[in-house]
Amino acid sequence: MPYELRKKPAAKKAPEVPSFRPRTRKSAKRSNGAPAPHLILAVPPATAGAPHASAQPALKRMRTQVPDRILEAAPSIVIVRSGNTIEANRFCSLCANGGTLSVCSKCDGSVCQDCVKPANNIAFTCPNCHDGGPYPHKLTYTSRSRGSTQMLDSSPLCIIAFRLAGSPDDGSAEHVAYHRVYPYFRGNVALITVWFNLEDDGAQIGIAVGDLIDTLTGHDFAQFNRFVVTITTHSDPGRGDLHIIPKNQGSLTVSNLMEFLLPAGLQKILGRGSEKDRNLCVFFTCGAAVKRVSSFEDIRSLEASGLFAEVIGFTQKDLQPELLSSWFSELVYSYFVLNYNSSEPVLKNHHVTGSHTGIVSFRKNTIYEYAWVHPTRQPFGKPVVAQCPECGHLNSWTKSLRQGPKSTKKVAPLKDGYDLRCKTDDCEAILSCDPPSTNDWMWVGQPLLDGPHGAWLRFDRTLCECIPTL
Structure with missing residues (x-):
């Protein structure tokens, strides 16, 4: 328990334990974190250099259902795109309608x-x-x-989803985002899924990325200057490395994997837009990727390369990407349709995302960590066990403000900390909830600790040297 019990009442009789065991059921773990052997792979010259021209581009214009056994063997790319192309500024920014503009x-x-x-x-x-x-x-x-x-911007947008072979993509965050923004783009938005499996030392991903480069340099995608890049894979909890082979058979450092996924030819395509054509990168991996120093620095270097206006990772050690679909679709809509300057304004309406994971944002030489806070469930971003350790009741905590100095007899400000008291009769259990000990945090928006859904807390991690404290 992250909070120490400050005062204990008299000993109470322990609740009776039933004589039978509860039924259990084993199922496959679906989070994006697991140990995997660390590997080092050299990038083939064809992948690292100029755009690759594949002999037979293995791409599909319509999305099809591909069995996992095929995806694990030799997947390539799948393209989702439909409808006619439209003008970039076809919507009125006041009434969101058309007409004479x-x-x-x-x-x-x-x-x-x-x-x-x-x-x-x-x-x-x-x-x-x-x-x-x-x-x-x-x-x-x-x-x-x-x-x-x-401004309702309909300039062409391409979502590139790199996914570890065999990982489920039905209802993925990228597909939800594609359908969320489709009414504003029609044929101006495309979703390209690139499956990767580096068990052959990168030969397969070289072909797949080559097909991707051929597609994006072709006539149909010549006008696409804005990109969202996502990487969905597992991460090693000890090192922060990203898995490159299904079933936890191998992993690479973030920088080593990016050499395969973002070779020079693809980087040139990502950089062909103007300054206003901002790109976005999201790592759908578990928290080790941003909690381990080496992987953290690799992600920081990716943002510093200038390819992306913002790179985002997550702090949850057992990330469930399905829970991020609503947040991600709103992020893509706000970032590329409404032209928001960062992901921060999107957070306030996504407490479900916050209750699952914190968010780390790398942008413009600034690193922010966003933690969801709730008055009784996650004070100052630190989770509290819902069960009282003394009386055993569930969801019995209630917030209690502390008294200020005796000379003034004023109530201490909420930001200075408060207590959680058990509201069960005859139970005097108290948990102390103190704010972070550092001075590098501030509230995002209003401090809605009294609200039903909680709020977000922002930490400035730009100058932090001890990254594992995230």
Whole structure:
């Protein structure tokens, strides 16, 4: 238990234990963490250098169901894309409708003439980009909430999902995100799944990545300048290495695996957009990848390479990617449709994600760790066992504010810590809940410790030297 019991009542009679054992059922563990032998693989020149041209690109235009035994043998890539291509600024950023659109001269966002009637002989700027003073155009739209004044960007977007061969992808976070943003993109969004298995020293992934490069350099994908890259695999809990062979048969360091997944030819494609065409990278792996120093530094180096505006990992030691689908789909929508500058604004509506895992964000030489907090279940990001250790009752904790100095007789601020007291009659158990001992944390948004869903706590880890304390 992470909290010490500060005061104990008189000894109580232990509850009777039944004479039978509860039924149990063994099932395969579905988390993304397990030990695996550490390997070191050299990257073939064809994979590390210029774009590879495969003799017979093994790709599928429509998504099909592929048995696991085939995926473990020689998987390649699967492409999901449908619908016609559309203009990048086809939606009005005020009413989210179409019609006759005027394109802003500053942000390239569109506003329909039913919302704003542009003045003649004046460069058009949307209300968001107006510098102040009288607005030269006639605004007829009545609602000005923040959500309805964002530029709805439909510029082509490609989601590249690297998945360890044999891992289930039905209902994956990438598929949920694809369908979430599809109404805004139609044929401008594509999901490409790349299955990898390096038991042949990287020959298979070399062919698969070669097919990926051939696809992205082809005519159909020439206009795609924005990318989301995800890596879904297991991680070794002791070293933070990422699995490269199914069934825990081998693992590589993060940097070594990235040499196979992101060779120079693919890096060139990821970097062909302008500064506003930000890329995003998410590691759907267990927490060891961000809790071990070497793997942490590898991920930090990936962000520092300039390929991605933000790289994200998770702190949960037994990550369940299925629980992140809602958060990830909202992240892709906010990042690439509404053009948010970071993943932080997305967090406040995803307490279910927070109750499962913390999030580590690497962006612009800054490292933030986000921990979900709840007044009685996870004070200051540290989980509490729901059962009282004294009386045995479940969910009996209630928050109790501490008293300040006796001279003032004021209640101590919530940020200074508080107590959890058992509300069961005749039980006096108390748990002390103290904030982190460091000064590198702050609240994200309002400190909603009194709310039913909790809140998020942000730690600035940029200057932290002891990474395993995450």
